[in-house]
Amino acid sequence: MRKLMAGLVLFSSSALAGEMYGTITEAGKPVGEGVAVEARCAQASYPAVKTDKSGAYHLVVQEKGKCHLTVRYKNQSPAIDVASYDEGVQVDLVLEIKDGSYTLRRK
Amino acid sequence: MPQPKDGWDKLGIFLHPLGGLLTAISVAVVGLAGSQVIDRQQAKSTDARLYSELMSQRELAESTLRKDMLVSVIQSYLAPKEGSIDAHLLQLELLAYNFHDSLNLKPLFVDLSQQLRIHPGPGREEQHRRLKRIAREIADRQRFALELRGDSFRRTVDLQELAAQGKAGLALDPATVAVENVRSEINLRVLRADPSLQTIQVRLEVRPGAVDPGKTPEVTRAEFEVGFFDFPMIDSTHLANGQRCAVLLSAFGQETAELTTVCFPGEYASLKDRPYYDEVVDQLRSRASGSEH
Numbered sequence: 001m002r003k004l005m006a007g008l009v010l011f012s013s014s015a016l017a018g019e020m021y022g023t024i025t026e027a028g029k030p031v032g033e034g035v036a037v038e039a040r041c042a043q044a045s046y047p048a049v050k051t052d053k054s055g056a057y058h059l060v061v062q063e064k065g066k067c068h069l070t071v072r073y074k075n076q077s078p079a080i081d082v083a084s085y086d087e088g089v090q091v092d093l094v095l096e097i098k099d100g101s102y103t104l105r106r107k
Numbered sequence: 108m109p110q111p112k113d114g115w116d117k118l119g120i121f122l123h124p125l126g127g128l129l130t131a132i133s134v135a136v137v138g139l140a141g142s143q144v145i146d147r148q149q150a151k152s153t154d155a156r157l158y159s160e161l162m163s164q165r166e167l168a169e170s171t172l173r174k175d176m177l178v179s180v181i182q183s184y185l186a187p188k189e190g191s192i193d194a195h196l197l198q199l200e201l202l203a204y205n206f207h208d209s210l211n212l213k214p215l216f217v218d219l220s221q222q223l224r225i226h227p228g229p230g231r232e233e234q235h236r237r238l239k240r241i242a243r244e245i246a247d248r249q250r251f252a253l254e255l256r257g258d259s260f261r262r263t264v265d266l267q268e269l270a271a272q273g274k275a276g277l278a279l280d281p282a283t284v285a286v287e288n289v290r291s292e293i294n295l296r297v298l299r300a301d302p303s304l305q306t307i308q309v310r311l312e313v314r315p316g317a318v319d320p321g322k323t324p325e326v327t328r329a330e331f332e333v334g335f336f337d338f339p340m341i342d343s344t345h346l347a348n349g350q351r352c353a354v355l356l357s358a359f360g361q362e363t364a365e366l367t368t369v370c371f372p373g374e375y376a377s378l379k380d381r382p383y384y385d386e387v388v389d390q391l392r393s394r395a396s397g398s399e400h
Contacts, residue, residue, distance in 0.1 A: 065362045083363035
């Protein structure tokens with residue numbers, strides 16, 4: 001447990017500027033490996049990063065301010081507005097089905 | 108005329124002295140085993156006593172060291188000196204890393220931050236960054252510890268939208284947290300933001316789910332200011348069910364700010380935040396009734 005905490009503290013304090021990280025879950029469970037997450041900040045678009053087996057992702061953007069995250073999941077592309085800062089920011093996302101389509105919300 | 112002895116009589120004659128011998132052996136074995144058990148228990152209790160004495164001595168030595176350190180650092184911190192901001196930063200860093208879970212260091216952080224603003228000079232920006240880095244590291248450390256026992260969620264505050272809303276403030280998306288099998292709905296309303304001081308005024312509303320079907324859960328409401336120098340273990344809102352919720356400012360940008368809300372069991376609040384007596388009695392009663400069922 002101590003190692004986990006130390007790791008988390010280290011991860012947080014060494015978070016890069018404009019970094020966003022978190023996990024993606026659906027019905028309380030991680031989405032698993034290979035789900036693509038794309039970011040668009042101002043005019044810049046960033047190539048998709050993939051989640052790992054625990055559904056975690058992290059991406060680095062150059063811009064600070066409002067960004068748009070898109071998740072490619074089961075042939076759908078739900079999106080959400082987030083923000084990027086000097087410090088890294090944790091954005092845990094929850095996938096939900098509404099009217100037959102996936103939507104994204106923050107945990 | 109004596110009757111002739113049958114096999115059973117002969118066996119009885121043979122076993123009679125043997126029975127006495129067996130009884131004597133049994134008593135000796137039981138006595139020996141009993142004394143061994145008693146010896147072992149005594150050895151265990153001596154070990155336990157020795158361990159507890161060693162632990163108490165170590166605790167005492169550590170407490171004395173911490174007390175001496177606290178007095179020394181606080182005295183030198185509060186001594187009026189000119190141009191000693193670097194020394195103050197170092198002293199505050201020492202205090203923060205060693206006493207962050209038992210002392211509210213916000214006044215010292217705020218004071219030093221003000222000093223840095225009032226007395227501009229070379230290296231001030233770096234000093235301010237260092238001050239914020241210490242506060243962030245302590246807040247993150249506390250948050251991680253609390254998240255392991257509680258639940259949390261994060262929200263982004265759109266500062267332009269907040270300004271457009273005026274005095275009504277901006278309601279953030281509600282969230283449900285689960286702490287110790289109690290689910291609570293958390294509503295946050297941001298009332299105003301101060302970009303120069305990087306603080307946000309929030310109203311927190313917590314509606315715990317009903318544990319007892321016959322009882323309506325009490326809603327907790329609190330309004331407070333959140334800045335980078337607020338630490339969740341020290342500065343949290345005491346809920347009616349004994350749990351705590353704290354709101355942290357995780358980031359503050361030009362257009363947006365980031366708030367993290369963490370709710371956790373009351374046992375993990377700092378030493379200075381003691382539970383109310385009736386709350387302790389209620390908890391003991393509910394545990395006792397729970398063990399009966």
